[in-house]
Amino acid sequence: MIQIATTAEQTCAASPATIPAMLFEAGRLHAGRAAIEEDGVATDYADLPALALQVTRALMASGIQHGDRVAVWAPNCRDWIIAALGIHCAGATLVPINTRMKGPEAADILERSGTRVLFVQEQFLGVDYPAMLQPHRPSSLEKQVVINSTKEPAGQDQSWDAFLLQGEAVSEADARQRADAVTSNAICDLLFTSGTTGKPKGVMSAHGPLLRAFREFGNILGLVPGDRYLIVNPFFHAFGYKAGFMSCLLAGVTILPHAVFDAEAVFERIARERVTVLPGPPALYLSMLAHPRLRETDLSSLRAASTGASTIPSVLIERMRRELGFKVVTTAYGLTECGGLATICDPADSAEIIASTSGKPLPGTEVSIRGSDNQPLAQGEVGEICLRGFHVMQGYFDNPEATAQTIDSEGWLHTGDVGCLDEHGNLRITDRLKDMFIVGGFNCYPAEIEAALLVHPGIAQVAVIGVPDERMGEVGCACVVLHKGQRLDEAQLISWSREQMANYKVPRYVRFFEALPLNSSNKVDKISLREKVALA
DSSP, rough: OOOOOSOOOHHHHHHHOOOHHHHHHHHHTTTTSSSEETTEEETTTHHHHHHHHHHHHHHHTOOOOOOOOOEEEEOOOOHHHHHHHOOOOOHEEEEEETTOOOHHHHHHHHHHHHEEEEEHHHHHHHHEEHHHGGGGGGGGOEEEETTSSSSSSSOOOOOOHHHHHHHSSOHHHHHHHHHHTOOOOSSEEEEETTTSSSSOOEEEEEEHHHHHHHHHHHHHHHTTTTOOOOOOOOOOHHHHIIIIIHHHHHHOOEEEOOOOOOOHHHHHHHHHHTBBBBOOOOHHHHHHHOOOTGGGGGOOOOOEEEOOOOOOHHHHHHHHHHHHOOEEEEEEEEEGTTTOOEEOOTTTOOHHHHHHHHOOTTTTEEEHHHHHHHHOOOOTEEEEEEEEEETSSSSEOOHHHHHHHHBOOTTEEEEEEEEEEEEESSSEEEEESSEEEEETTOOOOOEHHHHHTTTTTTEEEEEEEEEEEEETOOOOEEEEEEOOOOOHHHHHHHHHHHHHHHHGGGGGGEEOOOOOOOOOSBOOOHHHHHHHHHHO
């Protein structure tokens, strides 16, 4: 069973309540231990606060104030972590940008968040990010700081080194004073999510709740100083950022950033760098189990894993324990609007419980299954999953209407997910967040993808649904009605889509219809549509 040494309130009172305070404590407690290892270079915990404050000083020299938004658009790397910590110490709000996004998508988030400074990778997987953003760059973006730049950027933009040099105009003492002024209820990040439908919305989360939730996550996973955590989950997502490097810093764990999942590369790193902790979506473990070198690779260092994102067969949990050697395996449930974590399984539970449920609520979290009248349902009855507790978001940024639609007058966060509680209080997810589907661990929202597809001049109507996929779990299928006289085939639309949206959003299949089926409310009947696609 999960052992809680103290009450959540006692733990919260005794522990740092802001990310800067946690960082400074980690620097003291874990001095002499590697905080980050990348490309053979170790960054000591003792050195991490000063590195973060270098960024803070440069942000202050750039005029960044408490509450200003500063974004990071880069793959998992050491500089991502240092930039984020520097942003937090400046009292600014971190805005992570998905590395799969195209220029227009990133520009939209930068503009609506009012981001003033953007830390951006120059090149990643053959993509020039600054060049991709340039035609769409919002006027509110004052400066780009280019990570791993091969040349000095033009205008107000700067390379990483030039940016840090600018910070010498601000003393470390002034930066430390700024960091010490951050409060536990200050907004630490804006993670953009589509919620249940539509355009991405910025979720406002605070320092104190983040630390409290993921301190608990680390306790349940058994994170201890000396663990070596390979973070494959992207830092722009709560799984890689909060359950990832923040959980490491809370526990004195060594962070091993990994930019792109590749089973071969992960195998090599596990053996070479003695990885002990490896969370990820089910697809990660399935890829490892299917790898031809599984039997000849030394995975003996592996100890703990956490997964989620979809219901998984109990045999996968058993194989993770037996064939990959994990002693601790757990699954969890959360959404961005509650900081990314709401319930988690006890690692001591059976493989069946860990695979088929998302566990029990974190201490300080309530889960209520509610009917259409917003009244609680009895144990075992299926309804909407609602959450209430310390980690529920402060709201959607600049969107009080959407906030009011999501959090009711009693403080319940309506997730839109459907599920039930079993006799032991474990949460079972029985349906998706309305029409949402998950591609390799990434949430895909049909309304957002449909809006992007309707820009195509040949498309009169479109509905996007998730369909099963053996490797990815689910992928998108676009059901399209063309304008009269227009010609378009599947390959052409998929190719066009790759230029317009992140790869995980791109439909893998296209089906053409004369008309889409409608329900009694004259809305597209996606249940009927799924049946038609399955029969096709």
